[in-house]
Amino acid sequence: MRFILGFIGAVLAGVLLISMISNLATYVQNPPAPLASEEFHKEPKPLHLASDGIFGKFDNQQLQRGFQVYSEVCSACHSLELVSFRDLKGIGYSDAEIKKIASDWKTQVPSINPDTGEPATRKALPSDTFPAPFANEVAARAANNNALPPDLSLMTKAREGGAAYVYSLLTGFTDANKYRDEHGKPLPAEAKPPQGLHFNPYFANLNIAMPPPLTSDGQVTYADGTKPTVDQMAKDVSAFLVWTAEPNLDSRRAAGFAVVIFLLIGTILGYFAYHQVWADAKRKVRVTGALDPENQAKTRRAKAKQGVAG
Amino acid sequence: MSFSWARPYEPKHPLMRWIDERLPLPRVVYGAIGGGYPVPRNLNYWWNFGVLAGIFLTIQIITGIVLAMHYASTAGGAFNSVNQLIMRDVNAGWLLRYAHMNGASFFFIVTYIHIFRGLYYGSYKAPRELVWMLGLVIYLLMMATAFMGYVLPWGQMSYWGAQVITGFFSAFPLVGEPIRIWLLGGYAPDQAALTRFFSLHYLLPFIIAAVVILHIWALHIPGSSNPTGVDVKDEKDTLPFHPFYTAKDGWFAGGVLLVYAIVTYFAPNYLGHPDNYIPANALATPAHIVPEWYFWPFYAILRSFTVDFILEAKLWGVLAMFGSILLLFFLPWLDRSPVRSGAYRPVFKRFFWLLVIDVLILGYVGGAPLNWWRTALGQIAAAYYFLHFLVILPLVSAFETPLPLPRSISESVLHGEEAEAAPVGSSPRGGSTAAAVVQ
Numbered sequence: 001m002r003f004i005l006g007f008i009g010a011v012l013a014g015v016l017l018i019s020m021i022s023n024l025a026t027y028v029q030n031p032p033a034p035l036a037s038e039e040f041h042k043e044p045k046p047l048h049l050a051s052d053g054i055f056g057k058f059d060n061q062q063l064q065r066g067f068q069v070y071s072e073v074c075s076a077c078h079s080l081e082l083v084s085f086r087d088l089k090g091i092g093y094s095d096a097e098i099k100k101i102a103s104d105w106k107t108q109v110p111s112i113n114p115d116t117g118e119p120a121t122r123k124a125l126p127s128d129t130f131p132a133p134f135a136n137e138v139a140a141r142a143a144n145n146n147a148l149p150p151d152l153s154l155m156t157k158a159r160e161g162g163a164a165y166v167y168s169l170l171t172g173f174t175d176a177n178k179y180r181d182e183h184g185k186p187l188p189a190e191a192k193p194p195q196g197l198h199f200n201p202y203f204a205n206l207n208i209a210m211p212p213p214l215t216s217d218g219q220v221t222y223a224d225g226t227k228p229t230v231d232q233m234a235k236d237v238s239a240f241l242v243w244t245a246e247p248n249l250d251s252r253r254a255a256g257f258a259v260v261i262f263l264l265i266g267t268i269l270g271y272f273a274y275h276q277v278w279a280d281a282k283r284k285v286r287v288t289g290a291l292d293p294e295n296q297a298k299t300r301r302a303k304a305k306q307g308v309a310g
Numbered sequence: 311m312s313f314s315w316a317r318p319y320e321p322k323h324p325l326m327r328w329i330d331e332r333l334p335l336p337r338v339v340y341g342a343i344g345g346g347y348p349v350p351r352n353l354n355y356w357w358n359f360g361v362l363a364g365i366f367l368t369i370q371i372i373t374g375i376v377l378a379m380h381y382a383s384t385a386g387g388a389f390n391s392v393n394q395l396i397m398r399d400v401n402a403g404w405l406l407r408y409a410h411m412n413g414a415s416f417f418f419i420v421t422y423i424h425i426f427r428g429l430y431y432g433s434y435k436a437p438r439e440l441v442w443m444l445g446l447v448i449y450l451l452m453m454a455t456a457f458m459g460y461v462l463p464w465g466q467m468s469y470w471g472a473q474v475i476t477g478f479f480s481a482f483p484l485v486g487e488p489i490r491i492w493l494l495g496g497y498a499p500d501q502a503a504l505t506r507f508f509s510l511h512y513l514l515p516f517i518i519a520a521v522v523i524l525h526i527w528a529l530h531i532p533g534s535s536n537p538t539g540v541d542v543k544d545e546k547d548t549l550p551f552h553p554f555y556t557a558k559d560g561w562f563a564g565g566v567l568l569v570y571a572i573v574t575y576f577a578p579n580y581l582g583h584p585d586n587y588i589p590a591n592a593l594a595t596p597a598h599i600v601p602e603w604y605f606w607p608f609y610a611i612l613r614s615f616t617v618d619f620i621l622e623a624k625l626w627g628v629l630a631m632f633g634s635i636l637l638l639f640f641l642p643w644l645d646r647s648p649v650r651s652g653a654y655r656p657v658f659k660r661f662f663w664l665l666v667i668d669v670l671i672l673g674y675v676g677g678a679p680l681n682w683w684r685t686a687l688g689q690i691a692a693a694y695y696f697l698h699f700l701v702i703l704p705l706v707s708a709f710e711t712p713l714p715l716p717r718s719i720s721e722s723v724l725h726g727e728e729a730e731a732a733p734v735g736s737s738p739r740g741g742s743t744a745a746a747v748v749q
Contacts, residue, residue, distance in 0.1 A: 001640075001643065002643070002644060002704050005637070005640060005644065005700045005704075006700050006701050006704060008633070008696075008700060009696045009697055009699065009700025009701045010697075010700075010701060012626075012630055012633070012692075012693070012696045013693035013694075013696055013697050015615060015617070015619050015626055016614055016615065016689045016690075016692055016693040017689075017693065018617050018619055019614065019615055019616045019617040019619075019623070019689055020685075020686050020689040020690070022616070022617050023616055023617075023682065023685055023686065023689075024682070024686060027682040054576050081390075081394075082390065082393055082394040082398065087398070150588075153393075153394075154393060154587040154588075157579060157584060157587040158584050158585070158587035158588050159584055160584050162584075204597065245587075247398060248397075248398075248404045252404060252405070252408075252575055252578075253575065253576065255405070255575065256571065256572070256574075256575025256576055259571045259575060260568065260571055260572060260575070263564055263567055263568045263571055264568060266564050267561055267564030267565050267568060270557070270560045270561030270564045271561040273557055273560070273561065274557040274558050274560065274561045276557075277553050277554060277557040278554060278557065278558070281351060281549055281554065
């Protein structure tokens, strides 16, 4: 049996060897051309938010600004289906404010006419989730040059790079004809955006269907007096999307500290209990004389001092 | 159970005596994990991971049962029931979900350490072959459970993972495709697949728990192995499980749970993949489909076969991937060395650490996007994996000269208390005792 198994092992290793040789031969004969989407793609710019790090906490002021950017800009195309109006209490809005935000929302909630049973719409309530800007996928694609604007509820958890990616993408639109990579190399013709797409080096394949959403400073007017530069608006809406993706972040970390401290104390007590229980069973005898580790260390030191090897 | 000096159960309370006379359950528990199970006194910390695996199985079952109360196993509602209802509206739902998600990862971490401990110390050798094989059955069940659990949130990786893994079966000629369709209940993962995966994901953990009982039962016949691999000879070699090993497992479990809590509360998505926060979409394939990290080594083996040689490359990959686990069932007979512990096998020890590095390389290659050098590296590592178990191990065990073994467990740990007063070297066993202390 051992012989058969050994034979199987040798066969598998042999097939792997053949696979490797044939792959390497293909690679040497016609090495794959580097893809423009790999060569010109950029990693997200660093972004520092109040919610970063284990001690981070949401900055409600910023989240409210971000919500304003979402409602005045992004929500024209992007839904926020997992978030309810009532959740806005978590970023510091009062019940009355939430009620007003819901009933003033530009899209109404589909419903049924109570008298005729015909499809109708009604004003949103705090218990509703944010109504989507388009009735369905077909309508969304029809209005957006056949592209589907994704839901933003989980966006910062659903992309590599998270909030920094969202921020970089929003501020990363640039002219493909003038774009140079860090070596000063211009974009090859085939990588330039086709009709209807927009060049953005932070997007995976460099060309995104979304037109630049934040185009000029002062696109929104912040109530708290913060200067609404494009950069500021992009930061604020990224911070807001961190909150929509993980609304329990603050309470999760607070609970985490309590649990960690509890377990730490428990583990330390457990460790002492373990030593107590094992005290007799583990009694060690010290070696003396030449094999005592302390004497050996002394010997080593003395030898090193006199330059004796070994 | 295992040794003649094992303390019998003596009920102290009249109620316990009353129960014990009618149903000796307290007796069984006392003999299994109480003062009635004598354990070698020289176990090191690598022996803590079996208990830890039991702890994580319990965590998974408890969090999973509560999650199932809120989860909707419908293709249209699964994603939102997890990401909206459980994560936002259920009280502490985010904790249950993150604890379950990371609990799976930690269950695999401790199980992998437990398996590699068994490989190093020869825990698979006679008379513990069935303990080893039952452990492998648990591991296979864990893999099935974890895979089906990952499908349940119905995100992009859930969907495409299900697509790829059930696709393994279509590699087999003729019968493969009908089997795949039968397993999925359709041509692609959809409602039928999701509902059955949920049903099985709820069932399998209880089967795992049942096999765990068999695993422990089979273990308690010869008793636990130990770092020297030398058999227990008399009472001096053992300590009762309780309080000695409950105390040792207790504080160590606290430490591991601490790490688990840090990941769960402060980096819950670190071990996951962002694509699974995108709802499943049959029309959009993710750029890099990768399984969860604990499957990466096997995924690397699968992808390493790239040439149609007699059989199709995909079939080679699937056979090799299944074979990479199945060959472990033959391990007790592949490794013929009578010495159990790797500590006394100088050649084996080197190859063991080479295997550890090899599996880490396979894991890296399985998780990263492919390019020409990663493919080649994965192929070398996969070839070594098979050669290690099927060729090198039998040869090493036939030709290796092991180091001299200690005469007993107590000699290896007690450092010669009885010869305390005598100078080093004068006692007949002075050499080995001094060496043990210096190490």
